[in-house]
Amino acid sequence: MSIIKQRVITVAWLLTFIISLPLVYAADPPRNITTSSLLTVAIVFILTALFSFKVNGTDIIVLQGIGLAAFLIFGLFVELLLTQFCICVYLLTQRISKTDLHRIPVNLTMFLLVSVASGTAYYFLGGGKIAITRNVLQLGLLPIAGFYTVAYLTNTAVLVLIRKWLLDPPVKARFFDRDSLWEVLITFLMLPLGLAFYLMYAARGWEGMLMIAIPMVALSVIMRQINYSQELVRFLQSVNRFGQQLTEVLSVKHVFDLLFEKMPKMLPVDYMYVVLYTHPDRPKLVRIFRKEQGESFVPFQQEADVSLSVYRQGKAVIGSGSTATLYPFLDAISDSRARSYLSVPMMHHGQVIGVMTLASHMSRAYTKTSRIGIEIVGDFLAISLENAKNFEIRKKESERCPLTDLYNYRYLMKAINKLYNNPLVDVFSIIMMDIDNFKSINDTYGHQNGNAILIGVANRLRKTVSTKGIVARYGGEEFTVLLPDMDRNLCFAVAETIRLAVATEPFMIFNEIENRYDKIFVTISLGTSTAPADAKDPSELIFNADHAMYKGAKQQGKNRVARYI
Template structure:
C-alpha cells in the first residue's frame, strides 16, 4: 500500500471514530450497564479474539455470536466498542508488523461499519431494545436474522472495496462463491450461539454467560491446536518435498532456483531470503538474495556486517526479534530498517558449516518453533543438494574437458558432432582440424613442461578467437578440433585463417631452465577444414576429410597454412 493511501486510511479511521461513535451513543445509548456484567462480556470478547482458529484457511472468530448478545444486552454503542476491543486484541496476537500496520485502522473501520449496518438492519425491521426476556419469540427473530445478514453483506462489500482500492487486487464482487462458503456457515452458526449467550445472561447473569463462554473457548483452543498440528504437518510435508527436489538436482544454479522459487510460498512471513556460502571461509560469498518488494538497490555484502558470520562460527541457529535486528548493518540496509525478526540457520554437511541460510521479516516474532525446525531441515537438504550438484558438475567437467588445456575433450567433441549430424534444423556445419607444427622438436628442445605450456597457450588463443561461434576441443596430442554450427565452407575458411594468424603472429613464452629466464619462440599451426553435408554425410567421414586436408593440403605444402577439403 502506498504511503498516501495509508495516510488516507488513518484519517478516515479517526474521522469515523470521532463522528460515528458519538452519534451511536446518542441514537442507541448504553443500557443494563453494571460493572460486573460489562467486565464479564469484555473478558469473553478478549478470549474470543485470543483463541481464534482457522478452518480451510479462514480465520474463525465467534465475534458475531457474542456481538449479538452484547447488542441485545447493552445496545449498539457498547457492542461497537467491544467489537473494536476484540479486533485490536486479535490483530495484536496476529503479530502485525510495521509494513502491515495499515491493517489495524482498516479492520477497526470496517468492523465499526459492520456494527452500524447490523444495528440499523435490526431496528429497520422492527427490532426493539430489550431489557431482558426469557421468551424466544419476544426477541423478534426476523430483525435478528437481518442483523446477521447485514453483517455478512457489509463485510463482503467492504472486503471487496479494500482489496480493489487499497491493495490494487483484481477481484470481482461475489456474494456466493467458494471463498464465502465458510463465512455463510459461520454466520448461520452464530445465530443460535448469540441467542444462547443472551438467554444465559438474562436467566443466570454473568455466571450463565460464562457457562457458555468457557466450553466455547475450550473448543476454540482444541480447534486451534488441531489447526496448528495440521499446519505443522503440511509445512513439514512441503519441507520434505522441497528437500527431495534440492537433493535430486545436478546443477548448483538449479538447486538455488528451486529454493528461491518455493521458500517464499512456504514461508509467507518471509520478506527477505539469502544464502551466504562459506566454502572459502576467508572469502564468504552472498550467492542469492530474495526481496519480496522486488527492490533492486545493491547492498555490498560484508561478513562482519551480517548475522551469518556468528552462525557460521558457532554452528547454531539464531533467531531474534525487535530492535536487536538493527545490530546487523547488512540486514538493516537491505530492508531499509524494516526488519523486525530473522531466522538464520547453518547449512551442515558432514559436521561442517558450508553456508548460512537467513530468512527475515517485517513482522515481529514472525518465526515459530515449527518454522525453526523446518528451516533447519531445509538448510541441511540444501547443503547436501549443493555438495551433490557441485561434485556432479566437477565430475562432468572432468569427463568432458581436457585437464591440461581446459578445452572440451575428444569424447565430448564426438558427442556434439553426432548431435549436429542428427539435428534436422541444422542445415550446415563445419569442422576444423588443427595440428601444431614441429611440436616434437619443441618438446625435444625445450622439454615437455614447455611443450605443455605451448599447448595451453594455443588452446587459450583458440578459445579467444572462436568465442561463442563454435566449440573448441583437444583431439589428442598436439591436435585440436573446432566445431562450427551453421557455418558454411567459406566462413569456416575465414575463421580458420584467423586462428592461424592469431597463433603465428604473437610469440609464446617458455622458461629456459639452463639460463633461468623466459624466452620467446614462434609457433605455427596447420589447419584443414570440411563442411557438412557437402564434404561428408557421416561424422567420421567429415573428420577424416578435414584431417586429410590438414595433412595433404597444409602440412605437406609447407605448414603454417589452411587447406580446404576438395
C-alpha cells in the same frame, strides 16, 4: 495498496468513527451498565480475539456471537466500541508488518459499518430496547435473524469493494462464490451462541456468561492445536517435496536458483542469503535475495552476522525486533527494515557446512513450524550443494576466479581464440580496466576490504554487461570484458556505461574499529581495442587495450575511457 489509498482509508475511518459515534450514542445510548457486567463482556471480547482459529482456511472469531449478546444487553453504542477494540486486539496478534498497517483502518471501517448496519436492521425489523429477559420470544427471532443477515451481507459487500477498488492490482471478487455457503453457515452458527451468551447472562449475570466463555475458549485452544498440527504436516510435506527437487539438481547455480525461487513462496521472505563455511576461516556469502532490489553492495563480515553464532552452536536462531545492535550485516542489507529473522545450519555428515538466513519486514514472521521445516530444507540444501559441487569442482577451478566468481585468464584466452577462429564473426572488441588507486585502498582499509571492493566491482561489471559479453578477472585489480559482434563505437559506449556504474554509486566497507559499515567511492580506468582492425591475434588485442588504458586513461587523470589508436 498504494500509499495514497492507505492514507485515504485511514482518514475515512477516522471521519466515519468521529461522526458516527455521537449519532449512535444519541440513537441507542448505553443501558444496563454495571462495572462487573461490562468488564466481563470486555474480557470475553478479548478472549475471542486472542483465541481465534481456522476452519477450512477461514478465520473464526466468535465476535458476532458475543456481539449480539453485547448489543442486546448494552445497546449499539457499547457493542460498536467493544467490536472496534476486539478487532484491534485480533489484528495485533496477527504479526502485521509496517507495510500492512493499512489493514487496521480497513478492518475497523468494515466492522464499524457492520455494527451500524446490523443494529439498524434489528430495530427496523421490530426489535426493541427491552429489559433483560429469559424469554427468547420476547427478543424477537426475526429482528435477530435480520441482525445476522445484514451483518453478513454488509461484511461481504465491503470485502468485494476493498478487493475491487483498493487493492493494487485489483482482485476479481464475487458477491457469492463457492466459499460463500461456508461463510453463511459460520455466520448463522453464531446465532445460537449469541442467544446462549445473552440467556446465561439473563439467568446468572456475569458468572453465567463466563460459564459459556470458558468452554468456548477451551474449544478454541483445542482447535488451534489441531490447526497447528495440520499446518505442520502440510508444511513438512511441501518441505519434503522441495528437498527432493533440490537433491535432483547437479548444478550449484541451479540449486541456488531453485532455492531462491521457491523459498519466498513458502514463507514470508523479504531478504535471504546463504553463507558457506566449507573453509571455516574464510566463510563465503554465496547468494543474496532482496524482494525489493537495492543497488548498494554490502561486503560480508562474519562477526557482524547471525550466521557465525549458528555455525558455532549448530542450532537455529529465530528472533524478532531490531537487528541493528545484534547483527549489523542483516541490518545493513535490509536498510534497517528487517523485523524478524530465522537462521538455520546446513548439516552434512554431522558438520555445519553453511548457514541459511531468512528475514522479513513482519514482526514474528517465523514460528516453531517454520524453524522445523527450514532446518530440514537446510540439510537437503547441504546434500544438494555437496553433490553439485563434486560434479562441478574441476570445471569451476579451471574456468573461474575463486574470489569474484568471474571467468579467469585461461577461460578468457580460450574465448578470444575461439572468436578469432570463427569465420562467421566479423568484428569483436575487448575492454581492459584497472581499479584506480587500489594499493591505497588496501593500505588504508586493509586487504579484506580490498577484496570486498574487488567483489563489488565484479558484481557491477556482471550486472552492467549482462548477456552482452564475457566478464573476466585478468589478474590483481584488472578486469576484462569481451564483447562479440561489437565495433569500436559500441564498445566505447559499453565501457563508458561500466565506468559510470562503478564511479557513481559508493561501495560499503566494514569498519572493524567502530563495528559499522562506511561508504567510499571507487573509480576505474578503461582502454578498448577492436578486432580485426586493431589486432591480428589475441596477444596483440589485449596489449593494445592495455596500452590504451594506461596511456590514454591512467596517465590522463584516471576515471576515464580511452580507445586504442
